Amino acid sequence: MDKDNIDVKQFSGAEARCLCPFCDCGNDSGDVNGSRRGRLTASINETKGLFYCFRCEEGFNAVSLYARVYGVDVRVAYGELLDGFISGYT
Ligand SMILES: [Zn+2]
Numbered sequence: 001m002d003k004d005n006i007d008v009k010q011f012s013g014a015e016a017r018c019l020c021p022f023c024d025c026g027n028d029s030g031d032v033n034g035s036r037r038g039r040l041t042a043s044i045n046e047t048k049g050l051f052y053c054f055r056c057e058e059g060f061n062a063v064s065l066y067a068r069v070y071g072v073d074v075r076v077a078y079g080e081l082l083d084g085f086i087s088g089y090t
Contacts, residue, residue: 009040014047022068023056 008018017040041055052059060068067077 008044014045016044016046018042018044020053020055020058022058023053 008016010016019040020042023041039055042051042053044051049062050059051061051065063078063081064074066072066081067074070077070080072080
């Protein structure tokens, strides 16, 4: 198993588990409160398009996750996602 990739495991139905890209729970540099790397602390619900990390207790939908990853405002993220969606279908 390659630890450099985000490890996503199908959990049940539409729910998948992965390492949280924000709190670095896949990083081996230290154990915080006994939490070891390899724990899949984040939940992705594919049907609802929701992401939630149980460790840093951050929850995102598709738009706010995009905004966080790219460091832009939620409104900007929404616009860019919408532009991408429209241009992809014209
Ligand atoms: Zn997290």
